[in-house]
Amino acid sequence: KNEVEQSPQNLTAQEGEFITINCSYSVGISALHWLQQHPGGGIVSLFMLSSGKKKHGRLIATINIQEKHSSLHITASHPRDSAVYICAVSDQNNDMRFGAGTRLTVKP
Amino acid sequence: DAGVIQSPRHEVTEMGQEVTLRCKPISGHDYLFWYRQTMMRGLELLIYFNNNVPIDDSGMPEDRFSAKMPNASFSTLKIQPSEPRDSAVYFCASSFFPPDTQYFGPGTRLTVL
Numbered sequence: 001k002n003e004v005e006q007s008p009q010n011l012t013a014q015e016g017e018f019i020t021i022n023c024s025y026s027v028g029i030s031a032l033h034w035l036q037q038h039p040g041g042g043i044v045s046l047f048m049l050s051s052g053k054k055k056h057g058r059l060i061a062t063i064n065i066q067e068k069h070s071s072l073h074i075t076a077s078h079p080r081d082s083a084v085y086i087c088a089v090s091d092q093n094n095d096m097r098f099g100a101g102t103r104l105t106v107k108p
Numbered sequence: 109d110a111g112v113i114q115s116p117r118h119e120v121t122e123m124g125q126e127v128t129l130r131c132k133p134i135s136g137h138d139y140l141f142w143y144r145q146t147m148m149r150g151l152e153l154l155i156y157f158n159n160n161v162p163i164d165d166s167g168m169p170e171d172r173f174s175a176k177m178p179n180a181s182f183s184t185l186k187i188q189p190s191e192p193r194d195s196a197v198y199f200c201a202s203s204f205f206p207p208d209t210q211y212f213g214p215g216t217r218l219t220v221l
Contacts, residue, residue: 033210035212041215041217042212042215043215045210045211045212048209086150088151093164094156094163095164096141098152
């Protein structure tokens with residue numbers, strides 16, 4: 001079993017829909033990261049959080065430390081949100097572990 | 109700042125050749141990370157440095173891989189000899205004290221024939 005599990009693996013949505021991507025992990029962590037990988041391959045760090053909730057524009061990330069679970073939400077999705085979203089955790093030794101990614105396609 | 113700079117962006121080489129990938133982190137960042145991404149294994153952390161010193165190289169696949177950081181503004185990842193299974197995209201990232209937000213470079217796409 002992977003230490004970082006993401007769901008769903010693939011997600012197709014219509015423009016304007018509310019999107020949720022989930023991440024569960026099984027190790028103790030010091031922080032959780034959400035990354036976005038564009039179709040061209042570039043990686044952007046969206047959020048780094050260790051508790052609670054963070055918001056940036058239409059993106060919201062939440063984490064529940066007790067349940068070892070995080071969600072990434074996208075409100076009013078747009079085709080330019082189409083990308084692979086990767087959940088990663090930093091463990092107590094600051095080693096990073098990655099989920100397999102969720103491929104999001106937003107259709108106009 | 110220009111962000112994390114990696115070179116080359118693409119590298120095609122033949123099996124057995126030495127390959128050197130280069131990274132310039134964001135000025136002022138204390139940490140530098142090397143990652144590899146393949147379809148089969150996704151993103152993997154290979155090694156990271158703190159203040160130019162390698163901290164954890166447990167992700168380096170084997171002795172053919174080596175990484176150096178001779179100064180705060182430059183790091184190399186070397187593969188010698190290269191093999192076809194090394195074909196992947198290699199990312200470099202830098203950050204302030206981790207686990208702070210990491211800033212990724214554009215990646216180097218390596219193809220070993």
